[in-house]
Amino acid sequence: MIQRFIELGQGYSDLFELMEIAKRNQDRISAFVRLDVEKDSQKKSSLVVLLNPTEQGSFMPLYICLEGIPHKNGIESNNRYELFSALGKQFEVPIKTLEVKSYTQFAEKDLYYQYLIGIFRLNKLIPPLS
Template sequence: MIQQFIELGEGRADVYELVSLIETKKDAAEHLLRLETEKSGRRVVSYILVCAPAGGKFQPLYVCLEGIPHPEDQANERSRMIEAAAEKHHVPLASFAVKPSSEFYERDLFYQHLIGVLRMNLLIPRWQ
């Protein structure tokens, strides 16, 4: 099974796209993940929508990466919109603290690290 991150952006206008994906893929949505990290001295979050495998061999992971302030530090409508859409459509939310993507030489290495974390926590299937 191939798990592939599909970048929606850094969470400004892309929040609406993520909310739309939660609503249109509500039957395929398995989890919404909130990744908490510190980047450039401020706490930020990323959101990942984990969908069921498509065609049995490909699993899309839609991501808004490190562009939304942490909701505990700064109340923001973006986090509320995403989490409210997930709650409305009964998509479970899980939170993790992770290293920022800037600590990795390439973004692909960051995504490989995340795939390992998600597999270890049984949020996506193991390599087959």
């Protein structure tokens, strides 16, 4: 099975794309995840939609908006997070929250994504390699 992150941007339009991907693949949704980080003394979150693997090819996409949600007055007061949370409630998929390191602490983004895949496996959010 191939498990790969597909990085979208950090803005509103990227969040809308993430939500549209979830809506169009509602039958494949595995989990919604919020990754909280502290970067330069500021708290931010990444939002992730995990889809179940494809039937052919066993490809499991992990769509991510990387560290685009600031926590200025708390994450719950952020409009972008409210939209994501409402989508989770609509699909009856709870949002799992994890505290992780920032991608800036890694020499390459590929290493960061391998780190996240390990965390997802430990938390049983994605299956082990087959």
